[in-house]
Amino acid sequence: MGQTLGDIAATLILLSGLAVIVGVVLIRRGDRVWHPRVMLTATVLAALFLVFYLLKWGLYGTTRYVGPEEWRGAYYALLFSHTLLAALNGPLVIWLIYNALKGRFAIHKAWARWTVPIWLYVAATGWVIDLILKRYGESAGGIRF
């Protein structure tokens, strides 16, 4: 069950990253109708990811890295950068949407230049971390069903 929740979460974050790429392509093509729709879909997918991730965390606890020692530093650097930028991404996305809905597109565009790469980094590393822990992870506690 814990593995299933993790797989769902990893799929959702990956889909949200893909939706962001599609949303950027759409606005580059001048599509002001589908750009917001696709970006809001990406936001919902990221929010759903958070729900499944927190559910897994709450029910099954965290997963400890038990892979090769020489990769431990690199793994934790990846995990730290992922977590930090994921926390930053939330307020940035709310700010982006707020400005877009207010019609302040110059501000929206300026912040989007930073937010999009951060979002894509978070999505890609989240997926990579899930793959690493599938191979080299060990449950660090929590309730198991």
Ligand code: HEM
């Ligand atoms: C989190 C969600 C969003 C992200 C990540 C995002 C991202 C972006 C990016 C990267 C650009 C600039 C593309 C370029 O380089 O030319 C852009 C432009 C734009 N976005 Fe968004 N967007 C989001 C949500 C929205 C929403 C909800 C709306 C509408 C209500 C919207 C409307 C626009 C418009 C109209 C532009 C063109 C601005 C201009 O060229 O002056 N966006 N967005």
